[in-house]
Amino acid sequence: xxxxxxxxxxxxxxxxxxxxxxRAGRVxxxxxxxxxxxxxxxxxxAAAFYPPSLVxxxxxxxxxxxxxxxxxxxxxxxxxxWVLARYWGASATGAAVAAVxxxxxxxVLFQYANVVYLVGAAWLPLALWAGERLGEGxxxxxxxxxxxxxxxxxxxDPQAAYHAVLWIGARLLAFxxxxxxxxxxxxxxxxxAVAPPLGFASSTGSAAGSAGxxxxxxxxxxxxFGAALGLxxxxxxxxxxxxxxxxxxxxxxxxxxxxxxxxxGAWRRGLMRAWADAFLARGIRPGSHRQHMYQYSLGPWRLxxxxxxxxxxxxxxxxxxxxxxxxxxxxxxxxxxxxxxxxLVLALSAMRFFRGEPRLRWLSxxxxxxxxxSLGAYGxxxxxxxxxxxxxxxxxxxxxxxxxxxxxxxxxTVVLPGxxxxxxxAKLFAVATLGLAMLAxxxxxxxxxxxxxxxxxxxxxxxxxxxxxxxxxxxxxPAWNRALAGLAESPLFGPFDAQGAFCDLxxxxxxxxxxxxxAFGLLAAxxxxxxxxxxxxxxxxxxxxxxxxxxxxxxxxxxxGLWHKPSTLxxxxxxxxxxxxxxxxxxxxxxxxxxxxxxxKAFSAGRLAxxxxxxxxxxxPMHHLGAPLALAQVPDAMNLADYRMLxxxxxxxxxQRRAALLPRQEVLDAIGAAxxxxxxxxxxNDGQRVPLPGGAxxxxxxxxxxxxxxxxxxxxxxxxxxxxxxxxATPQAMLARTREVLKEIGQPGALRNVAVVEAQxxxxxxxxxxxxxxxxxxxEGPAHKAAPAERCRIVRYEPxxxxxxxxxxxxxxxxxxDQFYPGWxxxxxxxxxxxxxxxxxxxxRVMRGAWLPAGQHRLVYRYRPAAFLAGAAxxxxxxxxxxxxxxxxxxxLRGLRRGNPAEPAAVEQAPQGMSSG
Numbered sequence: 001x002x003x004x005x006x007x008x009x010x011x012x013x014x015x016x017x018x019x020x021x022x023r024a025g026r027v028x029x030x031x032x033x034x035x036x037x038x039x040x041x042x043x044x045x046a047a048a049f050y051p052p053s054l055v056x057x058x059x060x061x062x063x064x065x066x067x068x069x070x071x072x073x074x075x076x077x078x079x080x081x082w083v084l085a086r087y088w089g090a091s092a093t094g095a096a097v098a099a100v101x102x103x104x105x106x107x108v109l110f111q112y113a114n115v116v117y118l119v120g121a122a123w124l125p126l127a128l129w130a131g132e133r134l135g136e137g138x139x140x141x142x143x144x145x146x147x148x149x150x151x152x153x154x155x156x157d158p159q160a161a162y163h164a165v166l167w168i169g170a171r172l173l174a175f176x177x178x179x180x181x182x183x184x185x186x187x188x189x190x191x192x193a194v195a196p197p198l199g200f201a202s203s204t205g206s207a208a209g210s211a212g213x214x215x216x217x218x219x220x221x222x223x224x225f226g227a228a229l230g231l232x233x234x235x236x237x238x239x240x241x242x243x244x245x246x247x248x249x250x251x252x253x254x255x256x257x258x259x260x261x262x263x264x265g266a267w268r269r270g271l272m273r274a275w276a277d278a279f280l281a282r283g284i285r286p287g288s289h290r291q292h293m294y295q296y297s298l299g300p301w302r303l304x305x306x307x308x309x310x311x312x313x314x315x316x317x318x319x320x321x322x323x324x325x326x327x328x329x330x331x332x333x334x335x336x337x338x339x340x341x342x343x344l345v346l347a348l349s350a351m352r353f354f355r356g357e358p359r360l361r362w363l364s365x366x367x368x369x370x371x372x373x374s375l376g377a378y379g380x381x382x383x384x385x386x387x388x389x390x391x392x393x394x395x396x397x398x399x400x401x402x403x404x405x406x407x408x409x410x411x412x413t414v415v416l417p418g419x420x421x422x423x424x425x426a427k428l429f430a431v432a433t434l435g436l437a438m439l440a441x442x443x444x445x446x447x448x449x450x451x452x453x454x455x456x457x458x459x460x461x462x463x464x465x466x467x468x469x470x471x472x473x474x475x476x477x478p479a480w481n482r483a484l485a486g487l488a489e490s491p492l493f494g495p496f497d498a499q500g501a502f503c504d505l506x507x508x509x510x511x512x513x514x515x516x517x518x519a520f521g522l523l524a525a526x527x528x529x530x531x532x533x534x535x536x537x538x539x540x541x542x543x544x545x546x547x548x549x550x551x552x553x554x555x556x557x558x559x560x561g562l563w564h565k566p567s568t569l570x571x572x573x574x575x576x577x578x579x580x581x582x583x584x585x586x587x588x589x590x591x592x593x594x595x596x597x598x599x600x601k602a603f604s605a606g607r608l609a610x611x612x613x614x615x616x617x618x619x620x621p622m623h624h625l626g627a628p629l630a631l632a633q634v635p636d637a638m639n640l641a642d643y644r645m646l647x648x649x650x651x652x653x654x655x656q657r658r659a660a661l662l663p664r665q666e667v668l669d670a671i672g673a674a675x676x677x678x679x680x681x682x683x684x685n686d687g688q689r690v691p692l693p694g695g696a697x698x699x700x701x702x703x704x705x706x707x708x709x710x711x712x713x714x715x716x717x718x719x720x721x722x723x724x725x726x727x728x729a730t731p732q733a734m735l736a737r738t739r740e741v742l743k744e745i746g747q748p749g750a751l752r753n754v755a756v757v758e759a760q761x762x763x764x765x766x767x768x769x770x771x772x773x774x775x776x777x778x779x780e781g782p783a784h785k786a787a788p789a790e791r792c793r794i795v796r797y798e799p800x801x802x803x804x805x806x807x808x809x810x811x812x813x814x815x816x817x818d819q820f821y822p823g824w825x826x827x828x829x830x831x832x833x834x835x836x837x838x839x840x841x842x843x844x845r846v847m848r849g850a851w852l853p854a855g856q857h858r859l860v861y862r863y864r865p866a867a868f869l870a871g872a873a874x875x876x877x878x879x880x881x882x883x884x885x886x887x888x889x890x891x892x893l894r895g896l897r898r899g900n901p902a903e904p905a906a907v908e909q910a911p912q913g914m915s916s917g
Contacts, residue, residue: 379407
């Protein structure tokens with residue numbers, strides 16, 4: 001089973017939980033085990049409504065389904081890239097080389113560790129293919145484009161769909177004269193006699209366009225493109241509408257030009273100053289979304305990996321990444337960019353920027369722009385501040401602009417609507433890799449024909465340069481060891497291995513020299529007419545071997561049995577809770593990620609398996625879903641802003657000016673965090689230590705604490721502090737209201753006696769008070785206590801349904817310590833009366849409350865989100881319409897063919913070299 005990064009600790013438990021929900025007959029809409037509850041389907045990463053995820057749901061075991069899901073998308077990327085290259089006029093072998101270079105490049109292959117981005121990379125070539133066909137006037141291509149974009153979104157990668165839209169839209173605007181493949185291009189033969197240097201289409205017409213559909217005028221093409229985008233939005237509405245609702249309430253719902261409010265004191269310095277700081281990329285606070293937005297930027301020096309694989313050192317399972325010696329090196333998104341030497345050389349030789357075929361120029365410019373965008377934080381501001389630091393300036397205080405200023409990615413976040421809500425610039429290099437692969441396909445036939453001599457010279461030069469560089473590296477080895485002697489150890493993989501990093505560097509140089517020499521030999525030996533036929537195939541096999549040998553190490557696995565073992569910590573918690581008579585559901589607060597100290601002190605060949613086992617045993621997110629236990633804090637792609645603000649504000653108050661390790665104890669008690677999971681040497685302010693199995697292993701460097709004061713998930717209070725709802729949920733207003741709540745519940749014993757409710761004071765509570773009466777105001781004097789006869793208990797707890805029995809001696813508020821969120825409805829049955837709809841009150845900023853009269857009540861909460869229901873209806877109608885339109889087009893085509901057998905090619909001619917199917 002895949003053992004690296006999110007493949008092991010995030011997607012495995014998340015998709016397993018989603019599969020369990022479907023197989024239990026429930027639509028996976030809500031996840032009650034994360035924070036105080038989050039909308040599961042709205043996050044996108046669960047891919048709950050992505051049709052290919054049925055493989056995971058229907059497979060005989062989760063491991064089989066998960067493996068097929070990941071490997072299937074790599075195969076889809078391979079086939080989709082082949083289709084796109086063939087459509088653009090590449091020979092069969094040239095298209096195969098392009099497909100291998102794309103699907104097995106580091107930028108695409110390593111996304112098995114983050115499968116939603118592998119989904120986007122797999123559908124991207126088909127989206128571009130459909131966009132090109134749409135430009136030729138083929139209306140059915142608009143359906144294909146809409147489907148491809150919708151599947152990217154449903155699969156969890158809306159950013160890939162955004163990139164496809166940018167590519168296609170700019171293509172239609174940049175070349176309004178038309179699209180199409182060049183007439184007469186020989187796509188199907190691996191012949192060196194092809195005269196056009198690149199085999200790409202002319203923008204003025206095509207054989208397919210002239211014989212079949214006529215290219216649309218420029219304005220009509222744009223209208224068709226807009227219609228395809230609208231249809232894509234309708235197809236994916238079941239994901240888009242809930243995700244938009246979630247995003248607007250998350251920490252990513254920020255102002256223009258990035259997260260202005262996260263600048264320290266932005267609202268005090270004034271809005272104009274905040275805008276200036278955001279525009280100039282200054283004042284980016286660590287941990288903010290603006291900082292995450294530029295995280296995983298691609299250092300320019302890493303482009304060397306395109307030529308010499310792994311020359312910067314391998315990142316795992318041993319710490320030997322020499323690039324980390326560079327002061328400006330940041331965290332890596334993919335450990336290697338290598339896509340094969342021969343495809344890279346062919347792509348560079350095929351690039352044209354000012355002359356040549358329009359489509360070829362377009363490919364070259366888009367490849368360069370997306371590659372530049374992947375640099376992210378390494379913009380013009382970074383270069384300026386590096387020069388300033390070299391001249392004696394302070395490198396820790398960039399001035400007058402921040403490092404991202406002036407870069408392509410910075411411009412995208414400033415100019416493109418909504419793009420600032422996305423993150424991780426290195427993802428753009430997957431698009432650049434596709435451009436390079438298509439350029440390689442474009443130059444294949446020319447390189448084997450008229451350009452053979454030039455290609456041989458390039459390969460001979462690279463072989464000689466790489467061999468000389470390897471020899472020079474051997475001579476410089478003592479200096480290498482001295483330069484890397486002080487490199488810090490890795491928290492996961494131990495001390496830095498300078499000898500291993502040196503071996504990776506020399507191996508990368510030697511690898512390129514060997515591949516260049518073999519390719520040179522094949523080209524030199526293929527001079528005769530008989531030999532000429534097998535040279536393209538042998539070179540294609542060489543590319544496959546080249547990429548396979550260089551990138552195979554990135555696919556790291558561990559025994560699947562590690563994921564079958566139950567969590568040691570979960571078992572201890574459940575036994576201890578049973579011993580104490582603690583009934584569920586309760587929550588566990590786990591301190592955000594840390595690692596055992598022993599890992600950074602010594603190397604282990606089985607470290608990846610150790611990481612997987614330790615994460616699962618200690619409930620590292622998302623492994624709590626397998627217990628299942630509710631985890632009170634789960635760092636995720638999106639978290640609800642009000643809950644995140646509650647935890648952050650209580651940490652600041654607990655730490656008195658600097659963030660503390662844990663939130664205030666009152667907050668932990670209020671959310672029902674009965675157990676705390678901390679590092680071995682950490683001690684909470686309150687709690688009893690729970691013994692864990694001794695020795696190193698499953699619970700190494702972990703301590704477990706029990707809080708007897710933690711409330712049950714539901715309780716009753718009679719004193720309310722009423723506040724009007726926030727008109728605009730700005731961070732400033734949220735922080736002020738959160739501090740008000742913390743002040744109220746921070747008094748001794750206040751949690752069981754008082755609640756802060758946000759409602760209109762003049763607005764009555766139907767069924768609880770006479771019409772027109774206000775909610776009760778805080779009484780004078782000491783807080784009232786609940787009567788002994790009163791009780792409140794949860795009798796049924798499911799992801800989308802909660803039932804509570806409550807007995808009240810006098811009117812009071814039944815508090816449920818679950819997330820207040822749109823879509824939840826409440827019905828209350830009092831005594832033997834039929835259930836009635838009841839209002840849900842925002843309680844203590846993040847929870848749900850119901851004001852009830854005295855009596856015996858059954859409260860039933862159900863999650864029926866209107867955004868999901870509306871999106872499901874729109875998507876269902878849209879998919880039916882697409883199926884009908886596609887079927888009608890096929891029926892009409894067959895009717896025309898039966899009526900005139902001589903016209904099939906004129907009605908619907910398939911691209912040369914591709915089957916009509």
